[in-house]
Amino acid sequence: MKHSLQDYLVNLVSESAKPTLWVVDESTLPLYENARIPNHVTVLTNRYTPKNAISPDSKLIVNDFDFSQFNSFERIIYRISKEKPLVHHCINQSLQHLTDTGELILIGEKQDGIKSIAKHALNTFEVDGVTKKQGSFYVTHIGKPTSCDSELDTQHYTNLRKLNADGQTFYSKPGIFGWEKVDQGSTLLLKELPRLAKHMKHINSILDLGCGWGYLMCGTQALNAERRVATDNNAAAIDAAKKNCEELSLTVDVVLDDCGSNIKEKFDLILCNPPFHQGFSVENTLLEKFLKNASRMSRRSTRCLFVVNQFIPLDKVADKYFSEITLSKQQNGFKVWQLKH
DSSP states (O other), rough: OOOHHHHHHHHHSSSOOOOOEEEOOOOTHHHHSSSSSTTTEEEESOOOOOOHHHHHOOTEEESSOOOOTOOOEEEEEEEESSSSSHHHHHHHHHHHTEEEEEEEEEEEGGGGTTHHHHHHHHHTTTEEEEEEEETTEEEEEEEEOOSSSSOOOOOSSSSSSEETTTTEEEETTTTTTTTTSSSSHHHHHHHHHHHHHOOOOOEEEEEEEEETTTTTTTTTTTTTSSSEEEEEEHHHHHHHHHHHHHHHOOEEEEEOOOOTOOOOOOEEEEEOOOOOOEEEOOTTTHHHHHHHHHHHTEEEEEEEEEETTTTOOOHHHHHTOEEEEEEOOOTTTEEEEEEEE
């Protein structure tokens, strides 16, 4: 009987009573949130999850894939991520935290590059391993290397790196949405911001919803706001946004959260460039989640500025939450929308 990758992964996590580490990124986060996790399983994720707040548990660790606090596990399960430096980092760290009889289990689709990644890992660490096809995906079992002197190239994943793109200098790293570029949509929004801000009586508070490395918040430097908040569900993005705001001497409260779900304040100005890619798939409900929370954090005088790909039907989704929906600018394949209650 063939199983989907998701079913296979959930069954794999719970099928053994051996001490297990499950490495969870954005592509497997929905599985984790809906799964019943056995007591012998520790979860390491770089993403905020509502389970953090609902049932805090020492078995759930949230950070930017820092394995240093762990001892050893009999099994480490990892559905490989999109970014190769992150994949290499997690493989390197996993193999260092296996017991002598332990195994790292890699899972991925063919288009994820799992076959070449697994082969490279086996060659680098000089270990035996087996890669088997399971329906539309592949599973590789890798044993504990005799030595971890050699490692896969992570491109210094753990460090923020100083970058320059389109005349903008900033700090970022792989794993952050648009990590090595200045997003064209966000640039369009910031070009519209001065004109739109002129029509607002006051801007005392600003929220960057889904901040990434902080480009939109950094672009508000000219606005004389007393309160600034930036939020993202990615631990790596939080570190980068803090660093970039500090470089500009901007006082910003940078918060790890899920689309601002736990932020109780209301703001004068809300900026958002919502990602519509989640992991390896397109998440159609993600935009609505951003809009719903933006609406909740808005007063009647609040202006929300969203920028999306021109093919995203934001106006059709936003009318459930906002009474005024205005197309402010359309250019280079993007649309800037202004939303009000």
